[in-house]
Amino acid sequence: MGSHGSAVAVPPGRLAVPSPPRPPDLLRRMTTPLRRTPGRFTAILAGVVVLGLLTGVVAFVGVRQRADLVRGVTARSGELAVAAQSLYRALSDADATAASAFLSNGLEPPALRDRYQRDLADAASALTVVSAAISDDSRGAAAVARITARLPVYSGLVETARTYNRQGLPLGVAYLQEASGLMRDELLPAAQELYGTASTELDEARDRAAGFPWVAVLLAVLTLAALVLTQVHLTRRTNRLLNVGLLVGTGATILLVAWLTGSALVAAGNLRDSRDEGSAQVNLLAEARIAGLQARADEALTLVARGNGTAFEENYGVVMEQLAGADGSGGLLARAREAAPDDTTRQAVEAAIARSKEWSAAHRNVRTLDDSGEYAKAVAATVGTGEQTTAAIFNQFDEALALAITHNGDRFEREAVSAGRALTGVDIGIVGLSLVLLVGAAVGMQRRIVEYR
Amino acid sequence: MRHQHLAGRLLAGVLVVVATVGLAGCGTDDQALPDNQIGADPPRPVGMQDPAVIPTGPAASSGSCNPRASLRPSGALPRPRQMPSGTAMAKIVQRGRLIVGVDQNNYQFGFRDPLTGQLTGFDVDIAREIARGLFGDPGRIQFRAISSADRITVVKDGTVDMVVRTMTMNCERWQEVNFSTEYFTAGQRVLVTRGSGVQAIDDLRGKKVCAAAGSTSIRNIAEKGTVPVSVVNWTDCLVLLQQNQVVAVSTDDSILVGLAAQDPNTEVVGPRFSDEPYGVAISRESPELVQFVNGVLAKIRSDGTWTRLYTRWLTSLGPAPAPPVARYRD
Numbered sequence: 077m078g079s080h081g082s083a084v085a086v087p088p089g090r091l092a093v094p095s096p097p098r099p100p101d102l103l104r105r106m107t108t109p110l111r112r113t114p115g116r117f118t119a120i121l122a123g124v125v126v127l128g129l130l131t132g133v134v135a136f137v138g139v140r141q142r143a144d145l146v147r148g149v150t151a152r153s154g155e156l157a158v159a160a161q162s163l164y165r166a167l168s169d170a171d172a173t174a175a176s177a178f179l180s181n182g183l184e185p186p187a188l189r190d191r192y193q194r195d196l197a198d199a200a201s202a203l204t205v206v207s208a209a210i211s212d213d214s215r216g217a218a219a220v221a222r223i224t225a226r227l228p229v230y231s232g233l234v235e236t237a238r239t240y241n242r243q244g245l246p247l248g249v250a251y252l253q254e255a256s257g258l259m260r261d262e263l264l265p266a267a268q269e270l271y272g273t274a275s276t277e278l279d280e281a282r283d284r285a286a287g288f289p290w291v292a293v294l295l296a297v298l299t300l301a302a303l304v305l306t307q308v309h310l311t312r313r314t315n316r317l318l319n320v321g322l323l324v325g326t327g328a329t330i331l332l333v334a335w336l337t338g339s340a341l342v343a344a345g346n347l348r349d350s351r352d353e354g355s356a357q358v359n360l361l362a363e364a365r366i367a368g369l370q371a372r373a374d375e376a377l378t379l380v381a382r383g384n385g386t387a388f389e390e391n392y393g394v395v396m397e398q399l400a401g402a403d404g405s406g407g408l409l410a411r412a413r414e415a416a417p418d419d420t421t422r423q424a425v426e427a428a429i430a431r432s433k434e435w436s437a438a439h440r441n442v443r444t445l446d447d448s449g450e451y452a453k454a455v456a457a458t459v460g461t462g463e464q465t466t467a468a469i470f471n472q473f474d475e476a477l478a479l480a481i482t483h484n485g486d487r488f489e490r491e492a493v494s495a496g497r498a499l500t501g502v503d504i505g506i507v508g509l510s511l512v513l514l515v516g517a518a519v520g521m522q523r524r525i526v527e528y529r
Numbered sequence: 530m531r532h533q534h535l536a537g538r539l540l541a542g543v544l545v546v547v548a549t550v551g552l553a554g555c556g557t558d559d560q561a562l563p564d565n566q567i568g569a570d571p572p573r574p575v576g577m578q579d580p581a582v583i584p585t586g587p588a589a590s591s592g593s594c595n596p597r598a599s600l601r602p603s604g605a606l607p608r609p610r611q612m613p614s615g616t617a618m619a620k621i622v623q624r625g626r627l628i629v630g631v632d633q634n635n636y637q638f639g640f641r642d643p644l645t646g647q648l649t650g651f652d653v654d655i656a657r658e659i660a661r662g663l664f665g666d667p668g669r670i671q672f673r674a675i676s677s678a679d680r681i682t683v684v685k686d687g688t689v690d691m692v693v694r695t696m697t698m699n700c701e702r703w704q705e706v707n708f709s710t711e712y713f714t715a716g717q718r719v720l721v722t723r724g725s726g727v728q729a730i731d732d733l734r735g736k737k738v739c740a741a742a743g744s745t746s747i748r749n750i751a752e753k754g755t756v757p758v759s760v761v762n763w764t765d766c767l768v769l770l771q772q773n774q775v776v777a778v779s780t781d782d783s784i785l786v787g788l789a790a791q792d793p794n795t796e797v798v799g800p801r802f803s804d805e806p807y808g809v810a811i812s813r814e815s816p817e818l819v820q821f822v823n824g825v826l827a828k829i830r831s832d833g834t835w836t837r838l839y840t841r842w843l844t845s846l847g848p849a850p851a852p853p854v855a856r857y858r859d
Contacts, residue, residue, distance in 0.1 A: 181643055225567035233572060244643035245791045246636050250574065250764035257575035382633045382641060383674040384762055449673045451633070452646045 113313065114528040120306050121521040125514055127299040128325070132510025135292035135336055136503055143499045145285035146343060149350070150492040153278040156209040157355065158485065160216075160274035161362045163202035163223070164267040168369035170195035171259045174234050175376035176467065178241060178252055179459045188459075196231060203227070206270060216273035219266040226266075230258050249380055256377060275359060282351060285495070286344035289336055296333045303329060303517065310524060321520025328512035335509070339502045346495035353417040354488025358481055360415060364408040364428070365477040367399040372470050375439060379446060379455055389443070400432045412480075417487070424480035431473035438466045571772045574765035576742070581759030583751045584743055596698040597806050599710045600816055601857040602824035609665030617815035621663055621690055626671045629656040630683050630692040633674035634762065636787030637842045638695050648672045651842040655712055655809070655826075656693045658834060662825040681705050684810050691822070692810040695783050707815075708808035709822045710855035712835075713783065716801025717749055720778040720785045722770065722794060727777060729799030730755070736776040739766035746780040749803060755779075767792060781805055782846055789845040797846060806853070827855055 173192040177184035203223060210216040233255035241248030303326045310319055374392035378385035401407035409429045416422035438457065446454035459467050612618035621627050631652055632639030639652040657667035673689050680696055683689045684706045695715070698708045719738075721727040734754040740746040742759035751757050758775050760766055766778040767788045778788060783805075785797045809826075811819050829835045830852040839849040 181646060221567055225569075226572075229572055240791070241643065246634065246640060246764050246787075247767055247791045250762060250768045253762075254572055254574045254765070254768055258572045261575070383676055384634060449671065451641065451674065455646070 114525050117521055117525045117528075120302075120309070121518065121525070124299070124302050124306060124325075124517045124521070127295065127302055128329075128510060128513045128517060131292065131295040131299045131329075131332070132506060132513070134295055135289065135332065135506045136510075138289045138292045139336070139339075139499060139503045139506060142285060142287075142289070142340070142343070143496065143503070145281060146347070146492065146496045146499060149278065149281045149285055149347065150489060150496065152209055153274070153281040154355075154488065154492060156206060157271070157274040157278045157358075159202045159205035159209070160267070160271040161358070163199055163206060164264070164271045165362065165366060165369070166195045166198035166202060167223075167259065167263050167267050168366045168373070170199065170230075170234075171256055171264070172369045172373035172376065174237075174252065175256065175373050175380055176459050178237070178248070178380050179376055179455050183242070184238070185459075192234075196227075199227065206274070210270070210273070211277070214273055214277075216270050216277075219270040219273070222266045223263055223270070226258060226262050230255055230263060233258065249382070252380060253377070256373065271362075275355070278355060279351070282347050286347040288344070289340050293333060293336055296329060296336065299513070300326065300329045300333065306517075306521070314524060314527075319520045319524070321516045321518070321523065323516070323520075325513045325516030325520065328509045328516060332506060332509040332513070335502060335505055339498050342498040343495040346491045346498060350488045350491030350495065354484055354491055357412070357415060357417060357421065357484040358488060360408065360412045361421075361425075361477055361481045361484065364399060364412055365474065365481065367395050367408060368432070368470070368473055368477065371395040371399060372466075375442070375458060375466060379442075379451075379458055382451070392439070396432075396436065400429065400436070404433045404436055405429065417484075420483050421480050424476045424483070427476040428473050428480075431469055431476060435466055435469045435473060438464060438469055442466060571774055573774075574760050574762075574768055576761040577758065577765065577769070578742065578760075579737070579758045581740070581742065581747055581751075581757040583757065584745070584748055594700040594703060595856065596700055596703060596708070597711050597856045598858045599708055599808070599823055599856070600819045601859055602820045602827065603817075606662060606821070606824040606828065609661070609663060612663070612821075613817075616821075617690070617812075617818040618663060618821050626669045627656070627660045627663055627691075628671045628673060628689045629659075630673045630675040630680065630689040630694060631656060632677075632694045634764075635695060635784060636764075637790055637845075638783055638787065639693075640787075648674070651713070651838055652693045652695060654838050654841070655829075656691075658829050658838075659691070659693075659809075659822055659825050662821070662828070680810060684812055687812065690811070690818070695781070695807060696810050697805040698808040702810070705813075706810045707813050707819045708810055709819060710826055710857070711806040711808055711853040712826055713807040714853050715781040715783040715805040715807055717746055717780055717803040717805075718782045718785055718797050718801055719799045720767075720770070720788055720795055720797050721776065723796050725776070727798060730779060730802060733777050733779075737774070739769050739775040739778045740780050741766070744780065745803075750779045753802075763788065764791075767795070770795065783807070786843050786845045823855065823857075830855070 170192055173188055173195060177188035177192060180188075203220065206216075207220045207224070210220055233251050237248045237251035237255060239248070240251060303322055307319060307322050307326070310322070311317060371392050374388045374395060378388040378392065381388060397407065399407050400409050409425060409432060413422060413425045413429065416425055442454050442457045445451075445457060457465055459465065462468065607613060607618070610622055612622050631648060632650075633641050633648055635650065635652075637650055639648060639650045641647065642649045653672070656672075657670060660670040661667040663669070673683070675683055675689070675692065675694065677694070680692050680694055681702065684692050696702075696708075697715070698711070702708070719727065719730050719733065727733060730750070730753050733750075736755055737758050738750045738755040739758045739760060740750055741763050742761060747757050747759055755777075758769065760769065763778075763780065763784050766775070766780075769775045770778055770788075771792065778785065781803075782797055782801065789795050789797050809822050811822065829838075835852040836849045843849070
């Protein structure tokens with residue numbers, strides 16, 4: 077220490093040279109203070125402070141953005157996906173219900189009428205949510221516009237069909253088929269596209285939210301390295317082993333790295349679970365439920381068409397195969413059972429599989445009756461009140477899947493909320509730790525610098 | 530002094546970075562509203578084709594035979610339930626019911642009464658009269674709703690005893706099945722909105738006219754210079770007419786009468802420009818059943834039943850004409 081005592085500050089006279097210096101001269105003069113120990117210490121302090129500040133700011137902004145993204149996953153993308161799915165389901169249900177209601181000789185059962193109106197109301201409210209949440213430039217926005225424009229046309233056709241049906245005119249059937257065609261050719265594809273867009277947006281939001289904060293962690297590690305090197309340097313220059321300020325700063329930096337990494341990993345884990353055990357399940361189950369609704373609509377429309385329903389019956393076969401496979405134990409339902417994350421889901425899906433098998437058997441009975449001219453009995457077996465009607469079986473099927481969807485939707489929400497919780501307080505912690513780091517480094521270095529004065 | 534300068538500059542740099550990052554987070558949202566123009570096209574019935582595909586292939590040959598000529602009844606009608614043994618009628622009586630293939634989609638000819646769910650209409654009532662002749666009871670009958678394409682198959686394979694389903698008798702079909710005498714004379718006409726000023730098919734040159742896909746009606750209206758639009762079911766044509774997507778519907782008046790009956794704002798106009806004699810199709814293996822049915826038809830022509838049925842179902846075509854005259858081969 078004593079040996080360095082002679083090398084104090086730069087003589088003031090040399091700083092005041094008036095003539096414009098040549099470049100090498102300037103460089104030399106600018107770096108001269110750094111070659112002296114206190115100047116070097118000051119520069120090191122400045123470097124550490126800048127690094128620490130940068131780390132704090134980047135980590136803070138990063139965590140705030142990440143918390144916003146996680147909140148977006150639940151509050152915006154999650155809600156959007158739920159609303160889009162609800163819209164798709166409500167429209168499919170309206171199609172199936174309108175056709176079933178039509179079978180009952182002009183006077184539709186009040187329960188079916190209520191269900192149809194409930195579907196339209198659900199679709200409208202889901203549509204308002206979706207149109208508020210979907211990004212303006214996405215393909216989803218065009219789908220929203222198409223659905224908004226065509227839904228009133230659809231309901232108008234259904235009401236016209238209903239009016240003619242109450243008068244006992246076959247024209248009602250033609251209007252119902254036109255309505256169903258509009259639903260299947262325009263509304264449902266748009267709703268499906270919308271659901272796809274919403275699911276993609278959710279996945280993207282989740283990926284962004286689950287990304288690792290590389291820059292912040294890298295900066296923090298650099299700060300840490302700088303602090304360690306500073307201490308090594310100081311120890312060599314001053315023969316003092318410990319510098320409390322720098323040690324505290326180092327500790328704060330280690331904590332900061334650990335907290336930043338840990339919170340990011342936990343949040344990413346929760347988000348991954350929210351997809352694998354939540355929304356991926358919901359997607360699969362919703363797909364199965366909508367396939368069921370379409371098969372139900374086809375079943376009813378085959379009878380409504382009175383002998384001209386071959387196309388609907390063929391479509392019923394196609395959709396049922398997607399739903400339950402060619403032998404009744406494959407398809408979407410089998411996939412949902414394999415992927416079921418817990419017992420509640422598995423039991424619900426197994427119930428749905430059992431119902432789908434009963435349904436297929438009951439449907440064959442309906443077709444046999446209708447094909448042998450027993451139209452009234454076929455209708456009774458389809459929309460009647462008994463336990464063995466396809467209506468009763470279908471309703472149990474639909475309810476089982478609805479239960480599983482709600483259950484997995486809750487799961488998604490829980491995991492996404494946990495992800496948000498993992499990040500709670502991290503921003504404030506970063507500010508605190510950064511302050512400790514800066515103050516520790518500044519105090520620690522300042523002591524040494526002062527010793528040279 | 531010098532060190533403070535350095536630190537100050539560095540601090541300023543950091544502040545600039547912070548400010549930039551912060552501002553990027555809250556960019557102003559001054560985007561224009563989305564411009565989603567949606568067409569206001571009317572909805573289309575499933576399977577509608579505009580313009581329609583005109584069916585190719587030869588037109589139904591008319592020359593080689595007289596499609597109206599059937600088998601003359603032998604003597605007086607047997608009394609109900611007392612059919613000559615060994616005949617097709619005796620088998621039907623033994624079975625206890627007559628099985629008839631009918632339409633369930635042709636309003637006024639063969640359709641389900643929406644209130645009762647029962648099949649009814651002009652064709653159905655003709656079939657009931659045949660059941661009355663066999664059993665003395667028009668209710669001893671079982672209907673099979675069949676599609677137009679299945680009419681010949683179900684007669685040939687014995688699924689039904691006979692088909693009464695707006696079936697035009699022509700020489701090609703005579704090769705496959707036997708027909709009774711003519712019980713209704715249909716012909717292609719035009720259905721338009723009341724007050725449209727259209728008097729006949731010739732007024733529709735260059736206008737959109739609807740007919741069912743693959744039908745001979747499509748070919749006929751294309752030949753008349755209209756723009757054919759095709760649909761899957763005939764009722765879809767009325768939907769298109771009501772939605773102003775076509776100016777007219779043109780096909781056999783037996784179908785038009787069912788459409789006109791569902792919308793009082795439409796009317797069937799113009800003369801017939803095709804000739805479609807309808808007969809009951811029966812298997813070639815039981816000519817005695819053809820003779821029996823011809824006997825029943827002769828009875829209902831003469832005792833006023835035919836006129837009563839026409840008046841019940843077909844007044845949209847105007848007042849009942851005289852029944853079609855029975856023609857026989859000998």
